[in-house]
Amino acid sequence: MAERAEPILPARRSSSLLPLLRRMAAMPLKDPFAFTGLLIYVLFVLVALFADQLAPLDPLEILFTKAGKLAANVPPSLDFPLGTTNLGRDIYAQLVHGTRSALAVGLSAAVIVATVGTVVGLVAGYFGGTADAVLMRIADMALSLPFLPFVIVLTGFLGANTSNIVLAVALLLWPNTARVIRSQVLTLRERAYVEAARVTGASSWRILFVHIAPNILPLSFVYAAIAIGWAIITEASVSFLGFGDSESVSWGYMLQDAFTSQALSRGQYAWFVPPGVCIILVVVAGFFISRGYEEVFMPRLRGR
């Protein structure tokens, strides 16, 4: 058995969640898709962390040629690896700095969605009754909202900045997580080990967080990974439509900029292809990782 590779003694003495978390962390290494996804993430995280070193130019700075003319639509060169925009901004710097906003949006949305969805799902599923009814009706309402219009309206009201986009995405995505986790909790709460804990006097919260939560943790991870992708796509869509944060440079902003300045008809592929590819890579990486966790959760999917 694969798990036998672990040293016996330390694992045996720890009855905590640590072994589980260790398995969850080690999982992507076993699945080639999840591994690829993780690799892409690590790469982008490094780029985001060292953005200033990788692209020293300010992505919004308007550049001029040595002759003092506006450096607009300069083709890719050593100085400007991806050329410049029609306003003379360095596309490479925008791409590198866009990684930051993409990851910030994706990861923070994922954390919020997974946390809120998991807690709501646990509470609704375990306690049932009124709590369940109220939470699930709120979830129904959130699910019935049209996705992009809601994000646009909300950012319109609260201000078009990144954190409001994250908030909107979180408000829309938590119900999916909550519902799936709730239904899983419904089956888990009837398991004999949960009943044994209950009848021998374990408190509801202990049962919920010691016996039930660890069982649905892989599911939370699946939904967190999916939420990363959704959040990044949403941010890109909103920015592309021109409702995004005008202060920060994101890949969606770049696409919109390229689109409105007709980079496509000019054949300036270096402007709009890289941000598009980056979006695809990050989103796909998220789905690869979620696939890996799905297999942890549902081993029967393995090898299909």
Added chain:
Amino acid sequence: MGDDGEAMILDVDSLAIHYSTRAGAVRAVDGASFAVPEGRIVGLVGESGCGKTTAVRAIMGVLAENGRRAGGRIVFKGQTLDEAATRKLLWRDIAYVPQSAMSSLDPVYTVGAQIVEVLTKRGNAGRAAAWARAAELFDLVGLSESRLSDYPHQFSGGMRQRAAIAMALALKPSLLLADEPVTALDVIVQRQILDMLRELQQRLRLSMVLVTHDISVVAYLCDDVVVMYAGQVIESGPVREVLARPRHPYTMGLRNAFPDLMSDALELVPISGSPPDLADPPPGCRFAPRCPFALAACSTGSVLIARSDHRDHVSACLRDGEADQLRIAALDPATWQRSSSYATS
């Protein structure tokens, strides 16, 4: 309590458990009485839905949400139990071995961690002592100590059942309730587990209630047997007595329905029909509609209650006096094909 001075660790008296459903109250257990003598293994046997499991769950005070105790007494070591009192005893005095150990063990913790949890949270052992005790328990049930660090899915079915038994024994209970402990296992492992249960029972001086629908398991392991039908005890007594000379037609039929290596009968004889609807049970004897020996009086008379302290062999049959003749007739497969028409024999 037994009148003959033999100590009864558990005495169930006229227990009635009702489940409220849309169709009305389902009387899953309806006036069942039986007792468990100290240091004996009592088999609770009957077909699916006859109330065996409900009775055991009532003893543990863990009925389903729609179930309630509608009457009767449960006395454990001289103490009359209500639900709250029972729950204090669970695991410490009354322990339970579940049928399906897979869904009974938490898949995300190692088996050792789960035993330790019982010892530290339910008992009051320290962590180090608990691990030592867990190793001791694994040894007791024939599992290697090194497997404590394994997860339930790394265990085979038999090993899981052993682990579940180890967990049940963690706090040194005096009464073990085992609900179909070997049903999910193949016969070879069944026998290993049964042998182990017998050995543990003798070594630890346990009393045990074994719920099963398998007569061969009862014959192999139990000292006494309680036969239930449609929520009632219809026959009880020492195993050898009851199986060799059943006195209730249902028990006779049940015995016919199981293969016997020693007998010449090539054909197993089923009891035709199915158990009655417990929301609306037939009047009189509940087995009468399926019974080949039923008389008119069987379906009108009041319900007879079999009551025994296991020294005697009793049955709740109106024709108990003719049991010896009925038993001979019951061996003929033709008898069971004309149910309810043998009244004139």
